[in-house]
Amino acid sequence: MRHSIPREVFLALPRLADPPIRAGQLLRVLGAAFGVAVIIGNTIGVGILRTPGDIAARLPTPSLFLAIWVVGGIYALLGAISVAELGAMIPRSGGQYVFVRHALGGYAGFVVGWSDWISTAGSAALMAMVIGEYLEVLVPATRGYGAAVAAAVVSSFAVLYWRGIQWGDKGQQSLSLLKAAALAVLVVACFAVGSRAPQGTPLAVPTGTALATAIIVSLQGVIYTYDGWNGMTYFSGEVKNPGRDIPRAMAGGVLFVLAIYLLINLAILYVLPISRMAGDPFVAGTAASVVFGPAGDTVIRTIMIVSALGAVSACQLMAPRVILAMSSDGLMPAAVRRVNAGGTPTVATVVSTGVALAFIATGTFDRALSLIAFFFVANYLMSFVSVFVLRRREPDAPRPYRAWGYPWTTGIALVGSIAFLVGQSLGDTRNSLWSLGLLALSYPLYLAIRSRSISRT
Numbered sequence: 001m002r003h004s005i006p007r008e009v010f011l012a013l014p015r016l017a018d019p020p021i022r023a024g025q026l027l028r029v030l031g032a033a034f035g036v037a038v039i040i041g042n043t044i045g046v047g048i049l050r051t052p053g054d055i056a057a058r059l060p061t062p063s064l065f066l067a068i069w070v071v072g073g074i075y076a077l078l079g080a081i082s083v084a085e086l087g088a089m090i091p092r093s094g095g096q097y098v099f100v101r102h103a104l105g106g107y108a109g110f111v112v113g114w115s116d117w118i119s120t121a122g123s124a125a126l127m128a129m130v131i132g133e134y135l136e137v138l139v140p141a142t143r144g145y146g147a148a149v150a151a152a153v154v155s156s157f158a159v160l161y162w163r164g165i166q167w168g169d170k171g172q173q174s175l176s177l178l179k180a181a182a183l184a185v186l187v188v189a190c191f192a193v194g195s196r197a198p199q200g201t202p203l204a205v206p207t208g209t210a211l212a213t214a215i216i217v218s219l220q221g222v223i224y225t226y227d228g229w230n231g232m233t234y235f236s237g238e239v240k241n242p243g244r245d246i247p248r249a250m251a252g253g254v255l256f257v258l259a260i261y262l263l264i265n266l267a268i269l270y271v272l273p274i275s276r277m278a279g280d281p282f283v284a285g286t287a288a289s290v291v292f293g294p295a296g297d298t299v300i301r302t303i304m305i306v307s308a309l310g311a312v313s314a315c316q317l318m319a320p321r322v323i324l325a326m327s328s329d330g331l332m333p334a335a336v337r338r339v340n341a342g343g344t345p346t347v348a349t350v351v352s353t354g355v356a357l358a359f360i361a362t363g364t365f366d367r368a369l370s371l372i373a374f375f376f377v378a379n380y381l382m383s384f385v386s387v388f389v390l391r392r393r394e395p396d397a398p399r400p401y402r403a404w405g406y407p408w409t410t411g412i413a414l415v416g417s418i419a420f421l422v423g424q425s426l427g428d429t430r431n432s433l434w435s436l437g438l439l440a441l442s443y444p445l446y447l448a449i450r451s452r453s454i455s456r457t
Helices: 007-012 032-043 047-058 062-089 096-104 106-138 146-162 165-192 208-226 231-238 242-271 283-328 346-362 365-393 408-427 429-456
Strands: none
Touching (some): 032 242, 032 283, 047 208, 062 096, 062 208, 062 231, 062 365, 096 106, 096 283, 106 283, 106 365, 146 165, 146 346, 165 242, 208 242, 208 408, 231 242, 231 283, 242 283, 283 346, 365 408
């Protein structure tokens, strides 16, 4: 049954202002609040609700367990304050592709661009599938339609944000606020409703080489949960004051995420002994069951759906801007660079949504993820290298913001990325070799695309 809204009530509802009628280009209308929101949306997914169990199994003492989350946050913060320099210096939307291409050349940019685009569109699909799976449990009528729900979620965000970036701004801020509130409910409930858990029988803590290995593997898992701290750089060309708002948003966003992660882990530790956390594949669900009883499953699934919605929203805004930038440089068809009057990359949005829908329909994202996971930190590494290269090659270029603590902060982030990449290659050698094979195949593809682009000019 439909309910009509009285005209006077409808007119009183808050509405987004119509964007300026400037077809064909992105609009500079974003501020630091959007940047923080997109970092929260892009970074905080379902990993923080699952990963703590794995970390507790490897580092089964509260001090080591919490310390590794702080170290991961520091890595993300050092990365953020370094890459923020590039975002302010080269205020062009498109993420790491833009910086790497400017500093290291077309091929390096191409590799970063296509891997970042595929992984971002795929992440939208993955988070949408999480929504579909959990909704099947909460709403029995949707059972058997998880993939359809996921496709509807991805498509709905594409349609919503087609109106313009101002809709994306308000939508992302609202969803990130809702996500933070939902996670706050879990944290507050653990401390206010739950009772302090007994310590239980302590688990053996590894020593020597075993401890070093446990720290490295744990740090890899933690860093993955922080992945997404560079979300603001995808919109650098749409920020009203890049020199001020980009560094503020990136540093503020990472600190906010770090605070949320520590609070969640402290809350879980309060109601569960670390021995019970160890190895639990869904430790937040266990904590919710302890606090809320039989309703715990419903509560945690609802929180995960809300969290995933914010992630889908961020990815649906970010992915199109990568291939928009690539198209502007002749590495994608010219049609991809079309932008409507509201500042939405229209063709890029359709193509990116199509990739996400293909992942949902085929269920192949896990395989694709295993192949391109190698490029996640490699892309960060190349961004950090770009900071050093541009400081040396273009020392007099205008830099509205300079990385705090350079070269030490950027150097630490760079060394950390190299160590992470080596550890990942040793831990998953098979997929790393496949990834290197993809890298080799990408070069002739790049040459063919570049040759075709030059022939058309």
